[in-house]
Each structure stands twice: as C-alpha cells, then as structure tokens.
Amino acid sequence: MKLTSPRGTKDILPDEISLWHEIEQVSRDLFDRYNFDEIRTPIFESTELFTRGIGDNTDIVEKEMYTFEDKGGRSLTLRPEGTASIVRSYLEHNLEHTQTHTKFYYSGPMFRYERPQAGRFRQFHQIGVEHLNTTDPISDAEVIALGIHIFDELGLPDLSVTINSVGCPTCRPVIEERIKQFLGDSITKLCGDCQRRYNEQPLRILDCKKETCRNYLSGMKDIRSSHCQECRDHFEAVLEYLDVLGVEFNIDPKLVRGLDYYTRTTFEIVSNKLGAQNALCGGGRYDYLVESLGGKHTPAVGFAFGEERTVMLLKDLVETYENALKVYMIPLGQPQRCKCFVLENNLRRAGVKCELGTTDNLKAQFKKADRMKAQYVLIFGEEEAERNIGILKNMKTGEQTEVPITKLEKTIKGL
Ligand code: HAM
Numbered sequence: 357m358k359l360t361s362p363r364g365t366k367d368i369l370p371d372e373i374s375l376w377h378e379i380e381q382v383s384r385d386l387f388d389r390y391n392f393d394e395i396r397t398p399i400f401e402s403t404e405l406f407t408r409g410i411g412d413n414t415d416i417v418e419k420e421m422y423t424f425e426d427k428g429g430r431s432l433t434l435r436p437e438g439t440a441s442i443v444r445s446y447l448e449h450n451l452e453h454t455q456t457h458t459k460f461y462y463s464g465p466m467f468r469y470e471r472p473q474a475g476r477f478r479q480f481h482q483i484g485v486e487h488l489n490t491t492d493p494i495s496d497a498e499v500i501a502l503g504i505h506i507f508d509e510l511g512l513p514d515l516s517v518t519i520n521s522v523g524c525p526t527c528r529p530v531i532e533e534r535i536k537q538f539l540g541d542s543i544t545k546l547c548g549d550c551q552r553r554y555n556e557q558p559l560r561i562l563d564c565k566k567e568t569c570r571n572y573l574s575g576m577k578d579i580r581s582s583h584c585q586e587c588r589d590h591f592e593a594v595l596e597y598l599d600v601l602g603v604e605f606n607i608d609p610k611l612v613r614g615l616d617y618y619t620r621t622t623f624e625i626v627s628n629k630l631g632a633q634n635a636l637c638g639g640g641r642y643d644y645l646v647e648s649l650g651g652k653h654t655p656a657v658g659f660a661f662g663e664e665r666t667v668m669l670l671k672d673l674v675e676t677y678e679n680a681l682k683v684y685m686i687p688l689g690q691p692q693r694c695k696c697f698v699l700e701n702n703l704r705r706a707g708v709k710c711e712l713g714t715t716d717n718l719k720a721q722f723k724k725a726d727r728m729k730a731q732y733v734l735i736f737g738e739e740e741a742e743r744n745i746g747i748l749k750n751m752k753t754g755e756q757t758e759v760p761i762t763k764l765e766k767t768i769k770g771l
Contacts, residue, residue, distance in 0.1 A: 365478055380463065392460060403431040406435075406436060408648055410615050413557050414616050436468045437482065438486075442488075443645055446488055446646070458488040462482075463483040466481070468480075475632075481664065484661070485499055485658050489655070493590050498597075499639060502659075504603055512673070515625055517605040517606070521622070522618050522620065523579070526584045527584040531559065535559065535579075539572065547569055562609075605623075613638060624638045625661070636666060682732060684728060686736065688735070700712045706765050707769070713725070748767070
C-alpha cells in the first residue's frame with residue numbers, strides 16, 4: 357500500500373515553498389517595524405493550558421484537540437493555537453518584568469481535528485501577534501492595521517476587515533440574557549449545537565453558520581445596545597483609530613468567534629475568494645486570559661492568520677517568487693569536475709547560488725541547466741583548464757564570453 361501523509365495534513369513541496377518564505381519574510385520584517393519580538397513555544401503543552409485557556413465548551417476543546425498521554429502519564433496536547441502558549445510563557449518567565457516591552461509574535465504548525473476541506477486542515481500554520489498588558493484601544497487598532505499591512509505588502513487584493521465587540525464580564529450577562537429572551541421558545545427549533553450553547557455560552561449562538569439558526573436570529577437587536585459604557589467607549593475609540601489610519605471596516609454585530617477568551621474587540625480579515633473558509637486572519641482582545649491562567653489582571657489583544665489560506669490567495673497572483681540558479685557548471689572530464697567543485701565552493705561562499713553538473717555529455721548537461729532555469733552556464737573542459745579560463749554562456753541571450761578563472765567570482769558577482 358502506498359503511504360500518504362495523514363488526512364488533513366500535506367507536504368509543502370519546493371514548487372510552493374517560495375510563497376511560504378515570502379509570507380514569513382514580509383511578516384517578520386513588519387513585526388520588527390511594529391516592535392514585536394519573537395517567542396518560540398513547544399508544539400505540545402499540558403492539556404490543562406488549553407482547557408483552561410480556550411474554554412471547556414468550545415469546539416476546539418470539546419472535539420478538536422490532539423490529546424495524548426506520554427510515557428510518564430502526563431496529559432499533553434498538540435497546540436491548537438498560539439495565544440494560550442504565549443500567555444503561559446509570559447507568566448512562566450515573568451516577561452512583564454524581564455523584557456523591555458510585551459509585544460510578541462510567533463509562527464508554526466497548529467493542530468485541530470477538524471473535517472478537512474478547502475482551506476481547512478488538521479495541521480495548519482499560523483503566524484500571530486500578542487500584545488500583552490495593554491488596555492489602550494490604540495493597541496487593538498495597531499494589531500488590525502498590522503494584519504492589513506502584511507496582506508497589503510504581499511499584494512493581496514479585495515480583503516475586508518469585519519469587527520465587533522463582544523462586551524466584558526460586566527455587560528456580557530446582559531447580552532446573554534437578551535439573546536435568551538429574544539429566542540424564547542424558538543430555541544427548540546435551532547440546531548443541536550445552538551441548543552447546547554443556550555445555557556453554557558448563548559453568545560456563540562450568534563456565530564452559528566446554519567441557515568435556519570441565522571434566520572431565527574435575523575430580527576435581533578444589535579448586541580452593542582447592551583454594552584456597558586466602558587465597552588462602548590472602547591469600541592468607538594478602536595473605530596476612530598482605524599479611521600485615522602484609513603483602515604476600512606464593516607461592523608458585524610454577530611462576529612463572536614470560536615474561542616471563549618475574547619472580551620470587547622473581535623475581528624477578522626476575510627477574503628471573498630476563499631469560499632466557506634473565508635477568514636484569513638482572526639483575533640481580538642482577551643482581557644481575562646492571563647488571569648484565568650494564574651496571572652494578575654493583564655488585558656491583551658492579538659491575532660493569528662493562516663499561512664495555507666494566504667498561500668491559496670497568493671497562488672492566484674504569482675506562481676512562485678523566483679530565486680533563480682545563477683550558475684550551472686559543466687565540467688568536461690573528471691579533473692575539471694574536481695576543479696569546478698572548488699570553484700563552486702568559492703562562489704557559494706561569495707554568495708552565489710550555483711550547482712555543479714556531472715561529466716555527462718554537453719547536450720544532457722545543457723538540458724539539466726535549462727530545467728533548473730540557470731541564468732548562466734560555465735563550461736570548463738580540458739582546453740579551458742589549460743588556458744585557465746571558463747566559457748560563460750548567458751542562457752537567455754546565448755552570448756558566450758571567456759572569463760579568466762582568477763576573475764570568475766568578480767565577473768559573476770557583477771552580472
Ligand atoms: P482562529 O480564528 O481560530 O484564531 O485562527 C486564526 C486563523 O488561523 C484563521 O483565520 C485561519 O486563517 C487559520 N486557521 C484556523 N483553523 C484552521 C484550519 N483548520 N486550517 C487552516 N487554517 C486554519 C486563533 O487561533 C486565535 N489564537 C487568534 C488570536 C490571537 N486571537 C488573539 N490573539
């Protein structure tokens with residue numbers, strides 16, 4: 357039987373990898389400009405981190421975690437997201453006091469046992485930021501602007517920001533009571549998930565994607581009318597800061613998101629080209645997560661975006677970001693191959709991307725150079741070795757020049 361990668365996972369092959377590098381490079385450059393520092397956390401954590409952090413009643417914790425017991429009997433879980441791990445690290449290493457600032461970023465694989473479909477995988481990659489210890493609405497606007505900046509820099513068109521506020525512990529009970537009152541007896545007509553959520557987390561009913569449930573909720577008043585004054589002021593300020601930066605947004609009073617830790621701002625950056633899984637990036641404020649993981653009250657805000665979905669969009673624009681082979685060397689005869697091996701080594705140390713051919717016939721070697729999309733070919737046979745030169749051929753124009761071996765590095769670097 358042919359072995360394949362597990363369902364919901366995939367290999368990222370060389371013909372796609374330059375898109376990944378581009379996304380990672382652009383993100384890293386911008387994180388640096390926005391003054392976020394990187395943290396790398398383990399791929400697995402103690403299960404308790406996620407049950408306490410993400411919430412017992414969320415889909416992630418209820419159905420999607422890859423949890424296992426290690427040989428020492430500890431319950432461990434492959435991380436389904438990055439926020440809880442960053443908070444764990446922040447508390448464990450007392451980062452509030454040991455770092456100059458508390459703006460962090462991370463990237464890497466995450467794991468959720470979801471039903472695979474286009475844009476949804478069981479192992480996927482996120483890049484995210486977390487700004488800890490900030491109540492300032494300017495921080496919410498800053499992370500949203502940073503997300504948009506990354507996608508602008510990558511050249512992704514037609515994205516939009518959707519934003520909402522889900523309130524805080526003061527006004528959340530009022531919002532939840534309103535939802536329950538509005539639904540009244542109709543709750544029995546909603547889907548099984550919504551019926552379960554009715555008692556545990558009625559807010560999540562707003563987020564249900566099923567047509568029937570959406571219809572039942574369509575007449576409900578915007579939850580913002582139930583917000584406390586502080587939440588209203590915070591939301592207004594976030595919107596104003598987005599306005600001054602010229603970031604366009606749509607308010608969606610039903611944007612709740614699937615993680616329990618959110619308070620106040622929730623947002624998504626969506627693309628209409630991604631089909632059902634249209635969220636490229638999701639985030640929001642989580643003012644009580646640090647506390648629920650054992651720290652002191654530490655408000656925070658952040659986001660994560662999916663690299664697979666970003667690659668899907670980028671692929672429509674560019675196939676790859678070319679990082680062409682500069683020189684393909686064709687030695688003719690074994691002594692020349694050995695000499696070319698040394699030349700190649702020197703060129704690589706000088707920063708040139710090159711590859712050494714075999715001693716096959718010239719025609720076969722040119723075919724290989726073509727396949728590798730080499731910009732130049734260096735032919736080095738017995739006669740060239742005697743004269744201490746190489747023949748450098750420009751593969752685009754066909755032009756050939758003799759280059760003294762002593763000047764090879766300088767000539768190639770100058771091309
Ligand atoms: P999330 O909305 O669950 O948020 O995930 C963020 C992004 O990860 C999504 O918008 C999507 O692009 C990608 N993603 C999620 N699940 C999958 C999947 N199964 N397959 C492919 N891509 C996926 C979080 O994870 C929060 N930790 C974000 C955050 C950071 N909030 C505050 N700080």
